[in-house]
Amino acid sequence: MIDEFAKEYLHGDLRELREVLVWKLDGLAEADVRRPLVASGTNLLGLVKHLTLSESRYFGEVFGRPFPEPMPRWDDLAARGLDMRAAESESREEIVARYRRVWVHSDATISALAVDSPGHVPWWPRPNVMLFNVLVHVLTETARHAGHADILREQLDGAIGEGR
Template structure:
């Protein structure tokens, strides 16, 4: 984040922090073929493309469902049948399709953030009231956590490390 953002208002700082983590995740997916993006490298079956799918579903849920907006979250019924549904990349899902899903989720989330104040409240999936501020902080944490996972997976694939391209 630049120094201008570092002295901006709270909402702008939170949005910039989330976007920085989103870009770190996307950078980890760059320059890899479909096979490598789908390749699970840890016993849980996590893949780089699975991380993007999970983050898209989570953004849809926290920004869309919580604030009563239309969203493309992986349905609860799918998760009841397969708890890893939002992580699993099915043979019929394309890399372009998953990346488009993540792009739509980010755009929809950004629209919610633009429409609301940090103090506006929504209801989480368990019925608890949460503010937009809380959701933004939570999504910065969630995305950063998975950016770290992506960093490890990418290093295992081809040795690339770091949080962004070298300047």
């Protein structure tokens, strides 16, 4: 009973944070969503792109359910870090639509598996995990990046909040 409650609770929070992150792009010009506002070059669209790749890996290949669209592999050293920036050829609409398609895929994985279903994260020091571990990790990472998005958006136009 508690397992299903925990899974649904975490999944609900993840769904809310995804929407908040996408909302941070609303009403901004294309140049603004791509504008790096910190020394690392992080920008709003790059955060969405990064979370797309991250979530597709964690709820995809970790559980033997790879996302059906081509994505860089975790061990592709040439692609490392490129997910934090949107290429000129990638539109906001394309990046957000891919993120939403990843949500559908991730949600299907979360719904299909028990919270204690085993997964394997080869890039973690303790690679044998359960869905619970991955849900907590992805929720934490999404929350962290939503916080980054809060700061970037406030720097751009002063907008704060969750936008719901």
